[in-house]
Amino acid sequence: MVYDKANKNALEHISFDIPKGDFAFLIGSTGAGKTTVTRLILREELATKGTIIVDGEDLSQIKKRQIPFYRRKIGIVFQDYKLLPYKSVFENVAFAMEVVGTPKRNIEHMVPQILSIVGLSDKAESLPSQLSGGEQQRVALARAMANNPPILIADEPTGNLDPATSYEIMDILERFNNLGTTVLVATHAKDVVDKMQKRVIELSDGKLIRDERNARYLRQSRGDK
Ligand SMILES: Nc1ncnc2c1ncn2[C@@H]1O[C@H](COP(=O)(O)OP(=O)(O)OP(=O)(O)O)[C@@H](O)[C@H]1O
């Protein structure tokens, strides 16, 4: 993958397959290419070389006008939450469902359910500014999952959170994963990756240098516990 006008490859020779229902961390130091991978999967960028297939669809074959529909397959969460500041927690989640044409009756039924999964039932009427960072990220997660997409991508979801709150967010990601969602988390939060013991895909300077299951942030030497 080469960005326009950039003279170096942001990614090269990357190949991995994330099966349905998997939970994988995408790690690597700053500039390694994690966000570029997520942007490619979201079809915000088109790969300059190679093939990306998501849920059976070759992303280079999707027409521009189909992109918004393709993206409905993927819930996305960012480091900075990106909530609508003048809408309540309930309305932030409901809005994601309105824009895809969900009937009001269904929205009113489903928002409380999803808020309960993320543990925010008692904050439905709060504004984002009245919530802690961890709570705001939980709203962002609820919104990302509101339309029950098969895939959830989180780009540095705990970047602004303390360790305890980060683990809570990971618990929720795991809960959605247990409900069948395929999860990909780009992060450099070592402690979180170590605690979760999931698949680790490691990039360094645009190259894939490790793809390991039940792994920690740092490669363990053999025999090491
Ligand atoms: N829009 C862009 N145009 C040109 N180059 C870009 C663009 N976005 C990213 N890059 C470059 O691509 C490479 C990978 O960047 P990327 O944002 O994917 O890294 P990252 O692993 O997400 O880093 P971080 O941990 O800081 O978020 C870097 O060399 C970066 O400078």
Ligand SMILES: [Mg+2]
């Ligand atoms: Mg990034």
